[in-house]
Amino acid sequence: MWNVRVRLSSSTLLSALALVGSALGCGDSDPIDADCDEAIPITPDIDARVDFPVRWERRGDLTYGEPVVLAIPPGLAGLAFALEDPNAMAGFRVALDGDLVVDVVDEFGEGPWFHYEDRLAVLQFPMDEASGPPRGCVAIEPVLFGASGADEGTLHVMTQSGLGTQITIAPILVADTFIDDTTLRAALGEAVRVYQDAGAPGLVLDEPTTIDWPSAFVDDTTSELDQLRASVVLADERTIPVLIVQDFLEPGTFGLAAGVPGPNGVLGTSWSGVVLSVDTHLSADGTTIEAALLGETLAHELGHQLGLFHTTEAEGGEHDPLADTPECPASRDTDGDGELSVPECLEEGGRNVMFWTAEDGIRQRELSPTQVAILAASPVAR
Ligand SMILES: [Zn+2]
Numbered sequence: 313m314w315n316v317r318v319r320l321s322s323s324t325l326l327s328a329l330a331l332v333g334s335a336l337g338c339g340d341s342d343p344i345d346a347d348c349d350e351a352i353p354i355t356p357d358i359d360a361r362v363d364f365p366v367r368w369e370r371r372g373d374l375t376y377g378e379p380v381v382l383a384i385p386p387g388l389a390g391l392a393f394a395l396e397d398p399n400a401m402a403g404f405r406v407a408l409d410g411d412l413v414v415d416v417v418d419e420f421g422e423g424p425w426f427h428y429e430d431r432l433a434v435l436q437f438p439m440d441e442a443s444g445p446p447r448g449c450v451a452i453e454p455v456l457f458g459a460s461g462a463d464e465g466t467l468h469v470m471t472q473s474g475l476g477t478q479i480t481i482a483p484i485l486v487a488d489t490f491i492d493d494t495t496l497r498a499a500l501g502e503a504v505r506v507y508q509d510a511g512a513p514g515l516v517l518d519e520p521t522t523i524d525w526p527s528a529f530v531d532d533t534t535s536e537l538d539q540l541r542a543s544v545v546l547a548d549e550r551t552i553p554v555l556i557v558q559d560f561l562e563p564g565t566f567g568l569a570a571g572v573p574g575p576n577g578v579l580g581t582s583w584s585g586v587v588l589s590v591d592t593h594l595s596a597d598g599t600t601i602e603a604a605l606l607g608e609t610l611a612h613e614l615g616h617q618l619g620l621f622h623t624t625e626a627e628g629g630e631h632d633p634l635a636d637t638p639e640c641p642a643s644r645d646t647d648g649d650g651e652l653s654v655p656e657c658l659e660e661g662g663r664n665v666m667f668w669t670a671e672d673g674i675r676q677r678e679l680s681p682t683q684v685a686i687l688a689a690s691p692v693a694r
Contacts, residue, residue: 341418344379344407346451351383354471361549361577361691366395366454366465374417375400377454380467384450390472390689391445392436393452394575396582397465400458402433407451416455424633426572426621429457431538432583436573436619438689440633441682445471470577475685476693479507480551481614482518484544489528489558491590495601496520496556502607503614506665510679513693515614518551528558530587532568538582541570550577550692552617553585554610559592566592566609566670569616576618576692586613608676611665618690620683622668623661626651636680637661 354362366377377395384391395402403416404427412419414435420428424439433454437445454467483500485491491499504515523544530536544553552574560568570583578584593606621632627650628642640657647656654662654671661667664678679687687693 341405341412341415343410344405344412344451344453346379346381346407346410346449346453348381348383348409348449348451351381351449353383354385354388354469360471362469362471364467364469366467368456368460368463368465370459373458375456375458375460377456377465377467379451379453380469381449381451382469384445384447386447388445388447388471388473389475390437390470390691390693392434392470392573392576392691394432394434394468394470394578394581395454395465396432396575397456397460397462399461400456401429401431403427403429403455403457404433404435405453405455406435407453408446409448410451413446426633429455430571432571432575432581434571434573434575434583436576436690438686439619440686441635444689468575468578470691472689472691472693475688476513476690477688478516479513479614479618479687479690479693480516480518480548481554481610482544482546482551483520483554483556485520485522486530486540486555486557487523487525487528489556489590491556491601493520495603495606498603499601499606499610502604503610504607506608506611506677507679507687509677510665510684511681512679512684512687513690518546523555529561530557531561532565532587533562535582537568537587541585541587542580542582544579544585546579549579550694551579552576552614552692553579554614555585555587557587557589559589563589563592565589566605567613569613572616572621573619573690574617576690586610586617588613604675605670608665608670612676615666615679615683615687618692619686620666623664623666624652624657624668626668628652632666634680634682634686636682637664637666640667 406414567588624640638661640660
């Protein structure tokens with residue numbers, strides 16, 4: 313009945329991509345009021361998170377944080393910012409040596425970040441071949457679209473000095489979600505093999521645990537999923553939670569990443585972690601879980617959470633910002649149903665981990681060198 317082969321990321325992603333090209337700013341943005349002589353030095357030899365307090369100031373409909381000005385050394389592999397406000401949608405304006413490079417107010421949605429205001433603001437460098445961590449004076453100005461409930465917020469800054477070779481994930485069964493241990497380990501093992509075979513950082517698995525929650529069936533259309541992700545507590549902030557639910561209340565979704573990317577390196581936020589449905593991976597007989605497919609879904613959602621977009625979106629008009637991933641054009645929609653299927657795109661990214669949808673019997677285990685490089689530059693890779 314619900315043979316929907318969609319692997320969604322955040323529900324807002326598609327609408328944000330649709331805005332690209334239609335609502336770009338006119339270039340008259342206000343500069344960020346930042347003094348580079350006062351920049352806070354970030355040392356190149358630490359892989360750490362630094363939290364900066366942000367004082368809010370209301371200006372019209374928006375609320376601005378006093379800019380955090382950093383002196384970034386050369387040679388960083390990765391750099392990311394994250395900020396969440398309990399009341400308002402958030403985003404960033406970023407200037408390099410005085411020039412705006414990201415502007416959520418006047419030039420939202422531009423690649424390679426496709427940054428727009430959202431429940432949780434995240435910016436990551438790199439997002440493609442050309443957006444590696446800047447060096448020099450970097451001014452970060454947080455913006456809230458509305459009023460904050462607090463006088464102060466927290467800007468998280470994560471750095472990565474070199475390319476990482478391992479990413480740790482923590483499988484967490486939600487409430488009484490049932491999946492037999494053999495199948496769970498087979499699925500996790502498949503995700504490990506996908507990353508390994510593609511030359512991506514190795515996935516290191518924590519032992520599966522269980523989290524208390526009212527139900528194994530979770531509503532992804534309300535704030536329940538945000539609350540679930542925010543409730544996860546792990547000893548290591550650089551571990552990515554993988555929440556496993558029996559299903560979403562509205563069935564048909566394989567899994568969800570929180571953002572592209574998520575706030576990796578920060579736990580306890582509404583976007584900390586990915587979520588997988590067990591029951592969506594049942595085979596046609598309704599009893600067998602397709603472990604390999606579940607593993608591929610995990611590989612896919614982790615890809616989003618770490619900064620990878622779909623190589624090709626459903627209708628073929630939008631593609632990721634990477635030069636070396638295959639793009640499947642809309643003209644390949646040979647059956648004319650308005651959507652590109654895996655068989656229609658076999659030679660043009662249908663086998664890529666980050667293709668927008670899956671297909672029975674066709675494995676999706678490919679990642680391009682740039683996709684691998686972005687995974688390795690994540691602040692949580694080590
Ligand atoms: Zn996806």
